[in-house]
Amino acid sequence: MSGNQEQRHIYYDRDLGIEAYQLSGIVQKFPNHFHEYYVIGFIEGGKRHLWCKGQEYDLKAGDLILFNPRDNHYCAPIGRELLDYRAVNIHTDVMLSIAREITGKDYIPHFTQNVVYQSEIALSVAEVYEAMLLDMPKLKKEESLFCLIDQILQEYAAPFETAGDDGPGEKTKMLCSYMEQHLAENIALDDLASMIGAGKSYLLRSFTKEVGVSPYRYLQTIRIERAKKLLEQGIGPIDVAGMTGFSDQSHFTNYFKEFIGLTPKQYQRIFSDTLPAREIIIENEVN
Structure with missing residues (x-):
C-alpha cells in the first residue's frame, strides 16, 4: 500500500x-x-x-x-x-x-x-x-x-x-506551584483537594476552567517541559524519565512523542x- x-x-x-x-x-x-x-x-x-x-x-x-x-x-x-x-x-x-x-x-x-x-x-x-x-x-x-x-x-x-489579569486565582496558582515543585512524585487528587480545602469535583472544575487543562494534563505538560530541559543538558532519556515522574522509559517516550511529535532521543x-x-x-x- x-x-x-x-x-x-x-x-x-x-x-x-x-x-x-x-x-x-x-x-x-x-x-x-x-x-x-x-x-x-x-x-x-x-x-x-x-x-x-x-x-x-x-x-x-x-x-x-x-x-x-x-x-x-x-x-x-x-x-x-x-x-x-x-x-x-x-x-x-x-x-x-x-x-x-x-x-x-x-x-x-x-x-x-x-x-x-x-x-x-x-x-x-x-x-x-x-x-x-x-x-x-x-x-x-x-x-x-x-x-x-x-x-x-x-x-x-x-x-x-x-x-488584563484574567489568569488563575491564588488557590489555583498554589496548586500549580505545588505540582511544579513535586512533579516527580505520585500526586493524588486528594492531596491537591486538601491543600485548598475543597472537594475533588470542585477542584477539577475550577482548575480546568482557570488554567485551560485538567490537573493531570497540567502535571504531564510540566513534566514534558522539564524533560526537554534535561535532555538539552545531555542527560539520558532513561534518567530523565525517572527524574520527571514517569513510571518507565516506554511510558515517557509515548507521552513525549504525543506532546512534541518526536521521541526523546530524536529531540x-x-x-x-x-x-x-x-x-x-x-x-x-x-x-
Missing part, C-alpha cells in the same frame, strides 16, 4: 537561541497542552481544527498562529488532510531581550490574538526559518528575527501589564553537536 511521506525537520540555532520546526505530511493529533515559550507559526498546507483557550478555529494555508507561554491548545486534522507547518519557538528570556531592544522597555509581550487569518507575517516566519536552515551569517539571522518580532509587537501584542539529537544550527530530519511512512 502506498503511503504519504511524513517529515519532521527540527532545528536549534545557537546564534539565536531558538528552535524551528517544519512538519510535512502530518496527520497526528496533538493533545490539550501548553508550552513555556512563545510559538510563532503558520500553516503551509492542509487544514487543521485548532482549539485554543476556549476558542475554535479552522486553519488553512497562510494562517498565522501565535501562542503565548501557557496558552493551552490542541488540534486535529480536517478531513484527514495532511498538515504542512512551520514555526519558531522563542523562550521567554530571548523574547524579553528582543522586546527590550525594539521598544526600550522592560515588559513581557503578550499576544492579543492566537490566530490571524491570511497574514503576510507568515512570510517573515518563513524568512527566519530559511535563515536558520541555510545557516546564514549571524547578522542576517538576527535581522530576520528582529523584523519578525517587531511586526508582531506592533500589530498583535500588548504589554502583559495592560492585557536530544538537535543539541548534540557544536554547530551554530543543528538539523534533525525524521521521516516515517503513514498510510
Whole structure:
C-alpha cells in the first residue's frame, strides 16, 4: 500500500537561541497542552481544527498562529488532510531581550490574538526559518528575527501589564506551584483537594476552567517541559524519565512523542553537536 511521506525537520540555532520546526505530511493529533515559550507559526498546507483557550478555529494555508507561554491548545486534522507547518519557538528570556531592544522597555509581550487569518507575517516566519536552515551569517539571522518580532509587537501584542489579569486565582496558582515543585512524585487528587480545602469535583472544575487543562494534563505538560530541559543538558532519556515522574522509559517516550511529535532521543539529537544550527530530519511512512 502506498503511503504519504511524513517529515519532521527540527532545528536549534545557537546564534539565536531558538528552535524551528517544519512538519510535512502530518496527520497526528496533538493533545490539550501548553508550552513555556512563545510559538510563532503558520500553516503551509492542509487544514487543521485548532482549539485554543476556549476558542475554535479552522486553519488553512497562510494562517498565522501565535501562542503565548501557557496558552493551552490542541488540534486535529480536517478531513484527514495532511498538515504542512512551520514555526519558531522563542523562550521567554530571548523574547524579553528582543522586546527590550525594539521598544526600550522592560515588559513581557503578550499576544492579543492566537490566530490571524491570511497574514503576510507568515512570510517573515518563513524568512527566519530559511535563515536558520541555510545557516546564514549571524547578522542576517538576527535581522530576520528582529523584523519578525517587531511586526508582531506592533500589530498583535500588548504589554502583559495592560492585557488584563484574567489568569488563575491564588488557590489555583498554589496548586500549580505545588505540582511544579513535586512533579516527580505520585500526586493524588486528594492531596491537591486538601491543600485548598475543597472537594475533588470542585477542584477539577475550577482548575480546568482557570488554567485551560485538567490537573493531570497540567502535571504531564510540566513534566514534558522539564524533560526537554534535561535532555538539552545531555542527560539520558532513561534518567530523565525517572527524574520527571514517569513510571518507565516506554511510558515517557509515548507521552513525549504525543506532546512534541518526536521521541526523546530524536529531540536530544538537535543539541548534540557544536554547530551554530543543528538539523534533525525524521521521516516515517503513514498510510
